[in-house]
Amino acid sequence: MTTSYPVSTIAKLFGLTERRVQQLAKDGIIPKPEKNQYELVGSVRAYITYLQQRAFGKGAAPDAYHAG
Secondary structure, three states, rough: OOOOOOHHHHHHHHOEHHHHHHHHHHOOOOOOOOOOOEEHHEEEEHHHHHHHHHHOOOOOOOOOOOOO
């Protein structure tokens, strides 16, 4: 069984805005939602990989979309 959550939950978990989570999905960084629900494990794993790549200089500029 896959556990899926709305964008608001994923945004809180990642410490980002909902818009930024949507942008990450649009850019292929995390899996796109199905029926407006983000698969939890896949999203977390993909975001960790993205952060690791950025930490080692393989990603884009620092993330300016963190929730404040």
